[in-house]
Amino acid sequence: MATAVSGPRTGWRSMIPLLVWAVVLAILPWFLVHVLKSNVALGTNMVIFAMIALGFNLLYGHTGDLSFGHAAFVGFAGYIAAYMILNHGWTFWPVIIVSIIGAMLLAVLLARVIVPRSSGIYFSMLMLASAQVLNFIGERWNSVTGGDDGLQGVLRPTHVLPHSPLNLNNEFNFYVFCAVIAWVLTLLMWRIVNSPFGAVLHAIRENRQRAEFLGYNVVRYKINAFVLSALLPAVGGVLLGYYIGAVNPGEMNWTESGNIVMMTLLGGAPTFWGPIVGAFLFKFMQQYVSNFTQFWEGYIGIVFVGFVLFAPQGIWGLVEAGWRNLRARRAS
Amino acid sequence: MSVIFRTEGLSKHFDSLKAVDGVDFAVEEGTIHAIIGPNGAGKTTFFNLLTGNFPPTSGKIFFRDEDITGLPPHVITRKGIGRSFQISNIFGGLSVFENVRVAVQATYGDFPGIIIRPKWLGEVEEKAHAIIERVGLTPFAHVQAATLSHGDEKRLEIGLVIAASPTLLLFDEPTAGMSLEESKQTMAMLQDLATRHTIVLIEHDMDLVMSLSHTITVLQNGRKIAEGSPAAIRVNPLVQQAYLGTAV
Amino acid sequence: MIATIFDGLTRGMLYVLLALGLNIILGLMGVINFAHGSFFALGAYITFTLSTTIGLFPAIIVAALCMAILGMIMESVFIRRLYSRPPEHVLMFTFGAFLIFVQVIRKVWGDEPKPLSPTGWLAGSVNLGFSQYPTFRLLVVAVTIVVLVLVWLMLVRTNLGLTIRAGTRDSEMVSILGINMPMTFTVVFGLGSLLGGLAGGLEGPLYNIDPNMGAIYIITAFLVVIVGGIGSFWGAVVGGLIIGLLQELIVQLIPGGSSAEDIVPFAFMLLVLLIRPRGLFGTEGLFD
Numbered sequence: 082m083a084t085a086v087s088g089p090r091t092g093w094r095s096m097i098p099l100l101v102w103a104v105v106l107a108i109l110p111w112f113l114v115h116v117l118k119s120n121v122a123l124g125t126n127m128v129i130f131a132m133i134a135l136g137f138n139l140l141y142g143h144t145g146d147l148s149f150g151h152a153a154f155v156g157f158a159g160y161i162a163a164y165m166i167l168n169h170g171w172t173f174w175p176v177i178i179v180s181i182i183g184a185m186l187l188a189v190l191l192a193r194v195i196v197p198r199s200s201g202i203y204f205s206m207l208m209l210a211s212a213q214v215l216n217f218i219g220e221r222w223n224s225v226t227g228g229d230d231g232l233q234g235v236l237r238p239t240h241v242l243p244h245s246p247l248n249l250n251n252e253f254n255f256y257v258f259c260a261v262i263a264w265v266l267t268l269l270m271w272r273i274v275n276s277p278f279g280a281v282l283h284a285i286r287e288n289r290q291r292a293e294f295l296g297y298n299v300v301r302y303k304i305n306a307f308v309l310s311a312l313l314p315a316v317g318g319v320l321l322g323y324y325i326g327a328v329n330p331g332e333m334n335w336t337e338s339g340n341i342v343m344m345t346l347l348g349g350a351p352t353f354w355g356p357i358v359g360a361f362l363f364k365f366m367q368q369y370v371s372n373f374t375q376f377w378e379g380y381i382g383i384v385f386v387g388f389v390l391f392a393p394q395g396i397w398g399l400v401e402a403g404w405r406n407l408r409a410r411r412a413s
Numbered sequence: 414m415s416v417i418f419r420t421e422g423l424s425k426h427f428d429s430l431k432a433v434d435g436v437d438f439a440v441e442e443g444t445i446h447a448i449i450g451p452n453g454a455g456k457t458t459f460f461n462l463l464t465g466n467f468p469p470t471s472g473k474i475f476f477r478d479e480d481i482t483g484l485p486p487h488v489i490t491r492k493g494i495g496r497s498f499q500i501s502n503i504f505g506g507l508s509v510f511e512n513v514r515v516a517v518q519a520t521y522g523d524f525p526g527i528i529i530r531p532k533w534l535g536e537v538e539e540k541a542h543a544i545i546e547r548v549g550l551t552p553f554a555h556v557q558a559a560t561l562s563h564g565d566e567k568r569l570e571i572g573l574v575i576a577a578s579p580t581l582l583l584f585d586e587p588t589a590g591m592s593l594e595e596s597k598q599t600m601a602m603l604q605d606l607a608t609r610h611t612i613v614l615i616e617h618d619m620d621l622v623m624s625l626s627h628t629i630t631v632l633q634n635g636r637k638i639a640e641g642s643p644a645a646i647r648v649n650p651l652v653q654q655a656y657l658g659t660a661v
Numbered sequence: 662m663i664a665t666i667f668d669g670l671t672r673g674m675l676y677v678l679l680a681l682g683l684n685i686i687l688g689l690m691g692v693i694n695f696a697h698g699s700f701f702a703l704g705a706y707i708t709f710t711l712s713t714t715i716g717l718f719p720a721i722i723v724a725a726l727c728m729a730i731l732g733m734i735m736e737s738v739f740i741r742r743l744y745s746r747p748p749e750h751v752l753m754f755t756f757g758a759f760l761i762f763v764q765v766i767r768k769v770w771g772d773e774p775k776p777l778s779p780t781g782w783l784a785g786s787v788n789l790g791f792s793q794y795p796t797f798r799l800l801v802v803a804v805t806i807v808v809l810v811l812v813w814l815m816l817v818r819t820n821l822g823l824t825i826r827a828g829t830r831d832s833e834m835v836s837i838l839g840i841n842m843p844m845t846f847t848v849v850f851g852l853g854s855l856l857g858g859l860a861g862g863l864e865g866p867l868y869n870i871d872p873n874m875g876a877i878y879i880i881t882a883f884l885v886v887i888v889g890g891i892g893s894f895w896g897a898v899v900g901g902l903i904i905g906l907l908q909e910l911i912v913q914l915i916p917g918g919s920s921a922e923d924i925v926p927f928a929f930m931l932l933v934l935l936i937r938p939r940g941l942f943g944t945e946g947l948f949d
Binding site for chain 3: 145147149198201202205206209210213214217221335336339342343346375376378379380381382383385386389390393
């Protein structure tokens with residue numbers, strides 16, 4: 082697998098990809114509306130899932146643990162948010178903080194139980210089973226979760242900034258709101274991945290035993306990576322709740338977790354930006370292919386299987402490899 | 414010289430197989446101590462016990478009079494014991510530099526600088542470069558480790574092992590699969606390392622063992638059958654018998 | 662009450678077949694086949710389509726054989742390429758295959774559940790002394806027992822069985838002994854898929870046939886594998902029967918129990934794992 086990060090690590094030049102990302106976010110609405118004849122709301126959806134996939138990939142692409150249950154954090158945070166909004170009328174900032182804390186506590190619980198006792202595909206399946214349990218609870222605890230219908234009537238936040246009431250019912254405004262959050266969280270991920278902590282995660286991914294024999298407590302590092310990987314999905318879950326106006330137990334279904342895995346692999350798990358590329362592509366395909374056929378999930382499945390077989394480094398992995406080849410040829 | 418590392422009655426049984434059986438072992442500080450024996454003698458299992466891969470069935474292990482029996486590998490490593498493996502155990506997808514840097518970093522504490530960069534980053538990188546220099550891999554510093562030749566891989570692993578400045582180094586067949594030239598280079602490196610570390614090594618290359626080590630321990634079927642200086646081991650009838658005619 | 666127990670055993674037999682198929686593949690090859698759920702579903706659907714022409718019982722047999730062939734094709738053409746990759750890639754592939762199969766089923770057979778009832782001699786009931794019991798359910802029990810006996814004999818009396826029991830860890834050793842591992846893998850995958858398809862064929866007339874059935878049953882099958890122990894024959898048998906029984910008992914005897922039906926396997930698995938982390942009969946844990 083190629084190194085997860087390429088390019089200079091320090092100095093202002095290393096910030097270039099992040100600036101490009103900001104530009105992409107700025108242009109996206111225009112691109113969607115005028116070039117693809119779509120709407121801004123699709124962009125919001127893309128950006129939210131880009132966040133979710135990016136967070137998930139801290140655990141998969143950077144540490145090497147494939148979780149088939151990460152939608153649990155998306156849904157759990159969404160439910161906490163919806164519950165607080167509908168039953169206690171909370172505003173945005175308390176909601177997001179409590180939801181994040183709640184999701185990360187869930188992550189601590191799951192990590193401490195599952196990580197020391199399993200690895201590889203068994204870890205993947207235990208995460209799947211855990212998410213299913215939450216799904217069931219969501220479907221049956223009617224009084225709290227609203228059962229199969231979930232919780233509905235979540236209104237967009239109105240008091241996000243202290244002095245100016247933002248109308249987030251305007252799709253464009255809400256997009257900007259989500260895009261800004263996404264950019265800031267991308268910066269956070271960037272710092273984490275490029276930190277000494279991130280370097281240890283990469284080492285663990287490459288060779289767990291060697292990392293252990295250098296003196297690293299691998300289980301503790303994995304647990305920490307796991308908990309951190311729940312942060313962005315949690316934020317995504319809250320924003321998703323605002324976006325749709327509701328939460329439902331199906332969000333925590335294992336097939337939703339499977340979607341997160343798919344978009345990450347398609348985009349490129351061994352790279353930093355891959356999950357974002359994958360999420361954009363996946364959400365776009367979801368919208369477009371479903372206009373042509375009701376079997377669009379099958380076609381996405383075919384594309385996914387194709388990548389697993391022939392290009393597991395994903396689209397962005399191919400791009401980065403091509404970029405490296407070009408540089409090598411120019412140097413020689 | 415004092416004993417820096419020893420085992421008392423160390424045993425490891427896998428069901429009815431006694432892979433290691435009641436071995437008493439002691440290493441003097443600052444020496445090179447070789448462990449030899451025919452295939453299946455239990456040498457690598459013995460090493461695995463020493464580094465905490467699994468707990469022994471019975472017996473104890475002491476490092477500087479501290480009982481380290483049953484401790485997990487990462488704790489044992491932190492106490493100052495480094496180990497290399499028969500099949501090169503490195504970080505294939507990372508560059509040589511990244512390999513060594515993460516090894517040096519291990520001595521700088523847990524969960525460092527997730528958001529704010531710690532001040533010691535520059536120091537870690539300098540030390541990493543110094544080690545890369547010492548093992549002769551400077552021209553390969555930014556090459557992906559998986560693409561290294563076999564000999565260079567082994568040298569990288571040695572670099573990883575010494576990065577934390579351990580007191581005791583355990584090498585499992587450091588010259589396996591090497592050409593004559595590479596073996597000589599490795600031998601020179603081991604002699605250089607012996608000036609600063611205590612070394613225990615498993616080896617099949619008898620020339621190297623005889624010329625390099627101060628003490629040799631011979632294992633057969635999990636038991637220690639002989640121990641002494643190279644000269645003594647060379648003429649030991651039990652050892653000659655164990656190897657069944659192989660020139661010792 | 663006794664009827665409930667029999668119902669539980671019948672349901673349990675389905676789980677046993679499904680989990681055993683998964684377990685044989687997992688124990689030898691270290692592969693968790695998500696598409697096993699699809700083979701289960703396709704077994705039911707093919708049985709549904711063929712039963713009107715060749716009769717229910719022959720249809721079930723044919724469906725199971727079709728799944729064996731499909732499984733062998735999938736393994737030899739696709740999964741074989743992924744053995745040198747990290748095991749997560751195989752898992753992701755089988756997940757993708759599963760998604761594709763669900764849509765194929767929807768496209769070919771539609772979204773509506775398919776009704777399938779036993780006909781002819783299978784439709785009646787047998788007087789068991791204490792009550793009348795549906796013939797078909799007894800057939801399920803009988804077929805499963807016969808199949809289990811055959812599988813058991815294969816495991817203990819044949820070289821193939823020896824290889825399977827040696828497990829993944831020794832597959833290198835075994836290939837050194839001259840056994841053709843690639844072909845063994847393919848055959849084993851076919852055998853596991855056959856069991857999955859058979860389970861599906863038997864399930865159809867008992868419960869329901871719809872495009873989502875694979876998703877629901879595959880998770881229960883995996884839980885049975887964990888409860889019984891990875892790679893364990895008796896683990897699949899005992900685990901499957903116990904979970905089937907527990908579910909029926911809770912659904913039929915406890916008011917409101919049907920809402921807890923899905924949680925039962927999870928709860929039981931947690932209980933077992935706390936007491937015996939390797940499962941009831943397991944020899945290797947969930948660790949690498």
